Amino acid sequence: MTTTAVTAPSRLRIALILGALIALGPLTIDTYLPALPDVGRDLVASEPVVQLTLTGTLAGLALGQLVIGPLSDAYGRRRLLLAGTAVHVLASALVALAPSIEVLAVLRVLQGVGASAGAVIGLAVVRDLFTGRAAATMLSRLILVMGAFPVLAPTLGAALLNWVSWRGVFLFLAGYGLVMLAVVTSGLPETLPVSRRRSARFGPTLRTYGGLLRDRTFVGLVLVAGLAMGALFSYVSGAAYVYQQQFGMDQQTFGIAFGAGAIWLVVGTQLNPVVLRRFEPRQVMSTAVAAGVLVGLVLAVLTATGTGGLPAVLAGVWALLLACGFVLPNAPALALARHGESAGTASALLGSLQFGIGAATSPVVGLLGNDAAAMGTAMFGAIALAGIALVAVARPWTLPDLNEEPELAAA
Template identity: 45%
Template sequence: MTTDRIGDGRIDPMTTGGPPTPSDYRPNAKYVLLLGLMCALPAVTSDIYLPSLPDVARDLGTTTTAVQLTMTGVLVGGAVGQLVVGPLSDRFGRRRPVLIGIALHIVISLLCAVAPGIGALIALRVAQGFFNAAATVVAIAVIRDRFVGSDASRLLSRLMLVIGVAPLFAPSVGGLIAGQWGWRAVFVALAVFGAVLWVVVWRRLPETLPPERRRGAGLRTALGGYGVLLRDQHFVAIAVLPGLGMAVLMSYVVGSPFVFQEGYGLSANQFALLFAMNGVALVGGAQINASLVRRVVPIRILRVALPLLFAVAVVLLVVILTGAGGLIGLLAVLWVMLGLIQFLPPNASAIALSRHGAMAGTAAAFIGAMQAGVAGVVSPLVGVLGGDARAMGLVMVGSTATALLVLALATPAYRRGGWLRL
């Protein structure tokens, strides 16, 4: 079952609840900033805490793998949370679920600040991810309430400019806070960020789902919506791709503190600077994609970007195994790879969302859950395989290879004229 197709990206009045307006086509900078901050909440929650991972391991007397679970726990919690919040946002509108979710994020952040041990911290981080999911699901659903196709992909890419600020500044801010007051103070800062975001959302986020378009409540309705999505094999295949792209990114995120601080001897400040430089690649890739989708439909971009991403991942693994170029060689290839990753989630999400505009919240939740869930399952393999650069490279190659196989075998993207059916 599909509700609309990818074409020129214009709004379908039948799925938005009314005729398009000029502001629908060209959201202003404040609107993009608001949605970007909502999408960035999970990224900030993860990245501001990165420089503290070695300190947490020492302070709580635990292992590298256990500490990395406090990162992947956010993803796993987010995966489950999105599956729950998506149908709720289709039933009760967009504003109420996001305001409740952010409020609970604030409470849980404060509880993380006083966690007595690694077990409690992991559990709280899972809960934090669960409630953070409301911000991401609602932001993406709001976009689908107003846009489809290339317009949606372009707006999602523009959001990456805001989301990309998290890798640029969050680790530096987190390192500074932890250096002055300890790693527990980082969670107090997360609570403050959540409080500010809650006020902004309360005052500025419009309701984009009018009552006449809301779906019925109840478990049966939610399961029915997911049943419709699961029966659309092309939707499922495309929805998996953002998760595999996120698995590549999170393999870098969870592995990099140990690879560069312990493996290459970088200080916390040097690592924060390196992380910021790689954040530039993420932002740059997103903005190139945003410009490109004005002229090229999202599926055509995916058909080229995925093979390139796989090839660069293989080169990265070769550089790691041979030591060619040393640290500079590793960083150069990694920088290119991080830029290419940003061609995956916006385009795949836009394609998948365009197939089920009548239940955008549920579809956005499914995509987000796949993104967080796949990344949450795959990225811990970095720690399991040794937590070093080799382990990080192996997981990246495996994730990109899987994504390419999914696109090639589970969708008609590479068949003659097949991409027109997506």
């Protein structure tokens, strides 16, 4: 398909489509969280084994992006997006029929691979069309989806469980994927012209990854973004057990409490464009990381000592999600601004490490005990490591200001 020029009125349409595509990943990861105990009982599996199905999905998202990102730099964004979404639809339908936890785990990895197309190509399309503060602003809208849906999806899952079993949740995901196939086919133009495409050969792709990994600042920013996402996924993986088993919530109450946390993540991501009118992305990111470390420390101490009960857990988690709402748009925007010539590959590495770190942190909560203290400790550990990566690797004081105006693709 020939690349279509993107006019200002079409930016909202592009943003809505990309947001809906990026939502496919969080929906795939988290919609079934309220049903985790049901999955374990139905398939006769222990809690840690059931939690590994979440890890498998995150691993699929991470690995899929490493492949799909470079391929989209070579063959264009649209066709890879359609292929990946089709894989997701097929895997979702098969998960609904899974006869055992082992089969379910394998299919969840495949689901993650399919959903990774929306995650990586969404970021690449933003970099195709925008630079600088404009990119950070657009990413704020998309990170709203990427960050809020992991928190909102369990609320949707809890509502679905009023009508269907956990298998019905995956049929819903297959239906959502089919809708997105239709939307992309009719409404998303190709944003990478043939003149800007790169080789799909293994050697050049490997060299591009090598160049990205040798860029100390890029790596540092990716680690900051990934560890902030790790703090979020520590909450996502542990909350079902903390709220339902430790504090006695039923599935519907859990969905409401879990969804309420999304408000604070939304506040952060949507205040970010306003704050960027006065401050640089590096300043906002650095301040948010510092605040997150402080809040995370307080949360870890309160949960470890049992001080304050459920209100303390909710307040600490929500404050940390607010801080993450400022970190998650700005770190990727700063990282991708350095590598516009290989946006697909750079987005792939960024997204892969984000979800890879999420996959690594998700089981930590279970290993530490699946209680509030375990969740608080894991969240604090992730954001504290983000602070170390920011200072020791990314060195934000060395980053330039981003003052570029929006850059629209040429026809």
